[in-house]
Every structure is written in C-alpha cells, then in structure tokens.
Amino acid sequence: MVAARSEVRALAAAVGFRLLDQTRLATVTSELARNILKYAKRGRLIAQPTSGPQGRAGIRLIFEDKGPGIPDIDAAMRDGFTTDRGLGKGLPGSKRLVDEFSIESEVGRGTRVTIIRWL
Amino acid sequence: MNGLQRIPILKVGRVLIVPIQTDMDDHTVVHLQERILSELERTRARGVLIDISLLEMVDSFIGRMLSDIAAMARIMDARTVVVGIQPAVAITLVELGLELNGVSTVLNVDEGIRLLRDEFGIDENCDEEDAPGGLSGFGHAVNHP
Amino acid sequence: MADTGATTQAQQDAERISTLLAARRDEILNLWIKDRLESDEFRDELISKKELRQQSRNLLELFTEAVRDSGGEAFEHPAFDELRRFLNEISHLRAVKGYTPVENATYVISLRNSVRPMLVEEYQSEDSFRLASLLGHLATMIDKMALVMIENYIRSREETIRQQRADMMELSTPVIKVWDKILSLPIIGTLDSRRAQLMMEALLQRIVETGSTVAILDITGVRTMDTLVANHLIKTVTAARLMGARCVLTGVSPAIAQTMVQLGIDLSQITTRAQMSDGIRLALELVGRAIVPAQTLAQLRHLNGTAANGLKPIEAHAPAPGPENGK
Numbered sequence: 181m182v183a184a185r186s187e188v189r190a191l192a193a194a195v196g197f198r199l200l201d202q203t204r205l206a207t208v209t210s211e212l213a214r215n216i217l218k219y220a221k222r223g224r225l226i227a228q229p230t231s232g233p234q235g236r237a238g239i240r241l242i243f244e245d246k247g248p249g250i251p252d253i254d255a256a257m258r259d260g261f262t263t264d265r266g267l268g269k270g271l272p273g274s275k276r277l278v279d280e281f282s283i284e285s286e287v288g289r290g291t292r293v294t295i296i297r298w299l
Numbered sequence: 300m301n302g303l304q305r306i307p308i309l310k311v312g313r314v315l316i317v318p319i320q321t322d323m324d325d326h327t328v329v330h331l332q333e334r335i336l337s338e339l340e341r342t343r344a345r346g347v348l349i350d351i352s353l354l355e356m357v358d359s360f361i362g363r364m365l366s367d368i369a370a371m372a373r374i375m376d377a378r379t380v381v382v383g384i385q386p387a388v389a390i391t392l393v394e395l396g397l398e399l400n401g402v403s404t405v406l407n408v409d410e411g412i413r414l415l416r417d418e419f420g421i422d423e424n425c426d427e428e429d430a431p432g433g434l435s436g437f438g439h440a441v442n443h444p
Numbered sequence: 445m446a447d448t449g450a451t452t453q454a455q456q457d458a459e460r461i462s463t464l465l466a467a468r469r470d471e472i473l474n475l476w477i478k479d480r481l482e483s484d485e486f487r488d489e490l491i492s493k494k495e496l497r498q499q500s501r502n503l504l505e506l507f508t509e510a511v512r513d514s515g516g517e518a519f520e521h522p523a524f525d526e527l528r529r530f531l532n533e534i535s536h537l538r539a540v541k542g543y544t545p546v547e548n549a550t551y552v553i554s555l556r557n558s559v560r561p562m563l564v565e566e567y568q569s570e571d572s573f574r575l576a577s578l579l580g581h582l583a584t585m586i587d588k589m590a591l592v593m594i595e596n597y598i599r600s601r602e603e604t605i606r607q608q609r610a611d612m613m614e615l616s617t618p619v620i621k622v623w624d625k626i627l628s629l630p631i632i633g634t635l636d637s638r639r640a641q642l643m644m645e646a647l648l649q650r651i652v653e654t655g656s657t658v659a660i661l662d663i664t665g666v667r668t669m670d671t672l673v674a675n676h677l678i679k680t681v682t683a684a685r686l687m688g689a690r691c692v693l694t695g696v697s698p699a700i701a702q703t704m705v706q707l708g709i710d711l712s713q714i715t716t717r718a719q720m721s722d723g724i725r726l727a728l729e730l731v732g733r734a735i736v737p738a739q740t741l742a743q744l745r746h747l748n749g750t751a752a753n754g755l756k757p758i759e760a761h762a763p764a765p766g767p768e769n770g771k
Contacts, residue, residue: 204391276395386652390645393683404685
C-alpha cells in the first residue's frame, strides 16, 4: 500500500499538482485501498491523468474489487463519526478530499469507487 | 516485511521520543503502537513525544493509532504529544474529519518538551521515579491534582 | 443543393438565400456598409472604411458559403463552423478596440436590412407563407450570428474578471508576524472558497516558517458571514490547532456574532475578542508576555534593584537598569 501511495503521489506531481493536493490524493488512496484489502482481500487501483471540460487537467483514480459489495451505500456515505473510533469505510471523509466521487457497488459482485481531482 | 521498517524509540529522561521518518504500512503502524506501549511499561516513562514532522501523510489508520496511543498511555499515567504536523497533513486531517481527540499537538520538539514539562510536570532531565508529578508504577488510577 | 427527392421548405429557403447572396453580393455589401457608415453609432476612430469593407466582405462571403452548404439545417450545423470562428475572431478584435457588445450585434443585424428588401423583391410573387418562411430563415440565422458576437464578448470579459480576481487574491492574503510567535491575518472583503483556501494555506505555511503559536484572525473587514465562510474559518482554526497554534478571532461585530450563533457554529473551539487590541493582548499573554505601562515597568525595575522584599536582587551591582535582562 505504501507503494500505491507513492505512485499516486508521483503521478499527481507529474500532472502538476502541488504538495497539498498530492497529499490529499495519497491519503485518499490509502483510505480506499485499505477498504479493498479489508473487505475484499484484493483489488485493483487504476491511476490515470484525465482531462475535462474546457481542457482542465486532472487525475482519475479507480478502486475496484470483486468483494462482497456494499449493501447500503447511503448509510456508508453518511458522516456518522464524531470521534476517531470505528471509522468504518471512511467514505465521507474521502469524498471531501476530492472534486468528484462516484461509487458503484453490487452485493456479491464487487465495488468500484472512482474519484477525480482537478488541477 | 515487518522488520524492514524499524522506527526508533528513544528515551530521554522520563520521555519517550518516537521519530517517524518514513511512510508506514498498516503492519508497521500496529507494531509501532505495541512497541511504544511496551516501552512505556518497561521504562515507566511519563511522556511520549511522537515526531511526525517528516511524515507527508497521515490517514485515518495512523490518526487512530495516535489517538489510541494517547488514550492507552494516559491509562498508564503518561501524556502524549504529537509534534510536527505539516500544513498539508493538517488540512487533509481536517478534511477527513479526524480531530485527533485527546492528542496534544505542537509544532516542534522544543514545544513538545515544553508542553510536557509545563503542563504535565514531566521533566525530560529527571530520571527518578519520584520526581514531582512522578508515579511509582504503572496502572495506578490517575487522580493527580 | 440536393435536387433529389422532396426538398424541405428549409432547404429551399437556404438555397434561395444563398443564391441571392451570391448573385447580388456587391450590391448587398455596398448597401450594408453604407448603412453602417451613416448610422449614428459608426465610430471612425475605431475602424477605417477600408477595414470595415474588408471585414464585411469576408463576413458576407463566409455567410453565403455557410448557408449554401447548410442545406437548410440550423445554425449548429458544421457548415456554419467557419462562419462562427470568424465571428468570434472579429468580436474579439472589436472588443479589444473598444466596441461594445451592442455595437457588435448591431453590425451583424444591420446586414439583414440590406438583404431583406432584395429577398422581398425577388420573391414577391410567392405566396405569403413561403415568403414569410424565407424571411424568417434569414432572420433566424442573422440573430444567431448576433448572439455569437455577444456570447463571445461576455466570455472574454469573464475571463478578464477571473484573471483580475486571481491577481487580487494573491495580493490580499497577507500574514503578518506581529511579535515573536504571534501572527496576524486580517481578512478583508468577501470570502469565497478559493480565497479562504489560499488564506488557510498561507497562514499554515507561515506558522511553520515562524514557529508561531498564536494566530490572530481579524474579521473586522468581513461583511457577511454565511455557512460557507464559517466552515472555512473553522477548518482553518482546526488545522492551525493541529499544528500547535491557537487562533484568536477578533473584530467580531454583533451582527456576525448573531449570525454565527444562529448558524449553530461551535464556538467552543475558537477564542473570540471584539477588538483587535484585545486579541493582541491575549496573544501576548498566551506567549508569556504582557503590555504594561512604562511607569509600571520602571517601578518593577526599581523594586528589583532595591531588594524590597529582602531577597538578594539578581543584579545587585549592576548599573542603572538598561535593556531588559536576558535580551
């Protein structure tokens, strides 16, 4: 996982993100990759530069696994944590670190979280 | 994989100093926590100073480790100070929603030592067990004025 | 253009218009330019007759071609791309020269006045429906052209404004070192997300650089407080706290205080003071200093020198007190 963070950071730097955004992306990678390891044991991270409307540059990260899936996505996305305990999936926090966040999940099939951060 | 990252735990007077210099994987984090607590018990240190000024990222796992160490150390009558949270890390932590409750945070090691001394009476220069504010063993209930 | 199959009304209209535009090109051009030159709005200091003629000729040509190739399709059709490009170009050129968007639009619309009478003349024997359709088709295209000119103008203005705002933001986030370990960040004007972000980063960076433990955030100059601004403030204060710096919020007007309470903002984490001066006093206390009247200071030094409390003074043999001990 350390490797994943470093690679994401390196890619972010290459795209032109500053330190703060690189840190955000490395942190998000850590959170979401951990979910994969925790619930699905194995999965995939795809990191790619992307461009959006009006030629904006950015980075897209896709976290995929064939794990158990998330039965209630709304509940998972609710920010019910006021202490540092039982952080669950850390999804709401991760969402705050990025510009675009989408999650698809099917019980028994797997989960895919896609995030985008624009330059 | 565990043995590769050996984070030093130094003892200076009654304070344990833990300089974390590299990005840690989850195993290292868990292992470090165990080591700190066992050192606390072994040395009966009264302060733990965790220096993360070289850490470029603190995620929820590491954040929770810091909170847990502070809580467990407190039970052992030791205070924890986290030192050197970088601006990018501070912002990310806030955005993640991590507040690091129960953890004192300061800018650098000097401030950390000062905090331990001034606020908690933990003197890094003193090695005796019955220094002012000292205790005589671990596990006692904490009711110091 | 296509003769096979049934021609739609639109196709016929387009064909008729383009044919007329091509056939009576010079006439149209002269009429159009004359109309412009004689209008009240013509500004000969901005464009020469020659330039105007050249520009108009090009426009007319592109327009003719576009209509011909469009086959009656609407303005969004690729046949109009070249024309659209040209319109954007001259809109930009004219904006630079100082034309207003209304002038630009009028320039284009006045072309219709030249073409319309000729169309009527040519097809006056048509039934009223067909004639109406024909004129309508012309009008639609001309209107769209005028819109392109206006849109382009607005877009480049917004770009200029955006750039100016960026420049202003750079200038407006000063973090000042007030004293040893004390920083001050005066917040002025409206706070938007981007500016608040910049301020937060600037403050945190300075905290690291100066090793400060107190930051005074002065919001005297902040006019309105909404949830967004408040959240940014809280975020900044929390991040600063993680770095070991305590924030003091000063210049909180009664109105803003009320708003903050109503918004349900948790003020337990933030120390507030009404006046900047109170904030400074508190900040000094927090770093172990105080402001005392000079007279009091003199008295203190005097006491120190004469051992009033019976203990041996620190510098019994020192000359009259000069600079502070230890400095």
